[in-house]
Structures are given as structure tokens and as C-alpha cells.
Amino acid sequence: MKKFFIAPSILSANFSKLGQDIKDVLSAGSDIIHFDVMDNHYVPNLTFGPMVLKSLRQDNIIAPIDVHLMVDSVDNLIPLFAQSGATSITFHPDSSKDINKTLSLIRRYGCKSGLAINPEVPLSILNNFMDQLDIILLMSVMPGFSGQKFISSILNKIFKLRKMIDKYNSKILLEVDGGININNIIDVAHAGADIFVMGSFIFETKNYKKKIDMIKNKLNMLNI
Ligand SMILES: O=C(CO)[C@H](O)[C@H](O)COP(=O)(O)O
Numbered sequence: 422m423k424k425f426f427i428a429p430s431i432l433s434a435n436f437s438k439l440g441q442d443i444k445d446v447l448s449a450g451s452d453i454i455h456f457d458v459m460d461n462h463y464v465p466n467l468t469f470g471p472m473v474l475k476s477l478r479q480d481n482i483i484a485p486i487d488v489h490l491m492v493d494s495v496d497n498l499i500p501l502f503a504q505s506g507a508t509s510i511t512f513h514p515d516s517s518k519d520i521n522k523t524l525s526l527i528r529r530y531g532c533k534s535g536l537a538i539n540p541e542v543p544l545s546i547l548n549n550f551m552d553q554l555d556i557i558l559l560m561s562v563m564p565g566f567s568g569q570k571f572i573s574s575i576l577n578k579i580f581k582l583r584k585m586i587d588k589y590n591s592k593i594l595l596e597v598d599g600g601i602n603i604n605n606i607i608d609v610a611h612a613g614a615d616i617f618v619m620g621s622f623i624f625e626t627k628n629y630k631k632k633i634d635m636i637k638n639k640l641n642m643l644n645i
Pocket residue numbers: 430432433455457562563564565566567568569598599600601618619620621622
């Protein structure tokens with residue numbers, strides 16, 4: 422059976438007890454922590470930076486942390502996030518002056534590298550970079566805020582990207598982010614996702630285990 426990864430987005434966590442929230446979603450069975458970095462320029466919201474990541478690592482959080490940069494001019498931040506404990510770093514193509522250089526910088530600092538694609542950005546933008554990617558993050562909402570509705574036309578894009586990955590570099594993980602919940606996760610999985618970023622659906626409850634068990638049970642029913 423295919424391995425799926427559940428990645429809670431801490432954009433929906435309670436920042437006054439962020440470390441505990443992360444420990445709780447991990448002990449409830451999630452696989453990866455999704456760390457949304459926003460600068461109020463690239464997207465109209467402001468979140469957290471490498472110092473917060475460093476503190477979480479110092480607080481014995483050892484799970485993979487997947488940093489999604491939604492910021493202008495990414496290159497100067499990459500060493501800081503890598504040295505603070507990022508496992509993977511993903512950025513948007515238009516936030517880098519030289520995509521090849523940024524991808525190799527991420528890898529040089531020992532992290533997995535990824536490109537993030539907004540809903541309106543065509544998949545063809547990935548064509549020249551497939552051999553340098555560990556992750557492709559497909560946005561299924563406009564980036565900036567949690568709690569938005571999944572854009573259903575993205576299902577077809579996930580399906581097309583799955584085919585591209587299987588053809589050119591099957592090791593790349595396909596990550597989908599935005600508006601995923603118990604009602605649409607099967608469609609997202611069927612279309613070809615490997616990693617499900619989920620914010621409000623997981624954090625809207627106190628009982629993370631119940632939510633994550635629900636998700637896992639649903640995914641276990643899939644025959645792929
Ligand atoms: O990157 C994001 C928004 O830019 C969030 O990761 C995403 O929206 C997750 O939250 P939700 O599952 O509530 O949509």
C-alpha cells in the first residue's frame with residue numbers, strides 16, 4: 422500500500438503553546454510539521470521565522486519540519502532556516518532571482534528542496550527543475566490564510582502533476598496544501614498526492630488523535 426504523509430500546518434495552531442501543540446499532533450500520529458513562513462509582502466499575512474524553528478528544535482521536536490517560504494527574496498533566509506533545523510525548504514518560483522541557484526543552495530545546506538506552485542501557475546514552470554526537486558508543493562488555495570475552501574479544479578492539476586512526476590522523477594513527493602478535510606482527502610489521494618498539509622481541519626479540535634485517526638482510517642480504505 423502507498424505511504425501517505427499527514428503534515429499539520431502550524432498556521433492553525435495556538436501560538437501561545439506552539440511547542441506543546443506540535444508535540445500533541447506528532448504523538449497523535451502525524452508525520453511531518455508544515456511550517457508556513459509569511460512576510461506580509463509576498464502574501465498578506467505575517468507569521469514566524471528561523472528563531473521560532475530553532476526554539477522548537479531546542480525543545481526536543483525531532484520530526485521532519487517542512488518549511489514553506491512565502492516571502493520575497495528567499496536566498497538570504499535559506500542558511501538561517503537550514504541551520505535552525507529545517508528538513509525541507511520549499512519556495513515559489515517568482516520569489517527567487519535564480520531558481521537553479523536557490524535549489525542548489527537548499528541542498529548544499531543539507532535540506533530537501535522543493536518548489537511551491539500557486540493555483541494559477543502552470544505546471545510547465547517545473548519542466549527545467551524536475552531533477553533538482555525532492556518535493557513539489559501544489560497550493561489548492563491562494564496562499565496566506567488557513568481555513569479557505571479547496572479549489573476543486575486543482576484535482577485535475579494534481580493528477581497531471583502525478584503523471585509528470587511518474588514520468589520524469591518518481592522520487593519527488595507530491596504535497597498538496599489548502600482546504601483539505603475528511604470530505605475531500607480521498608479525491609486528493611486518488612488524484613496522486615503523497616503529503617497532505619492540513620491546518621484548520623486538524624487544529625479546530627482539541628482531540629488531534631481523533632482527527633488523525635479519522636484521516637488514516639479513510640486513507641487505509643483506499644486501494645492504491
Ligand atoms: O499555506 C497555507 C495557507 O497559505 C496553509 O498551510 C494552508 O492553508 C493550511 O490550512 P487549511 O488546511 O486550513 O487550508
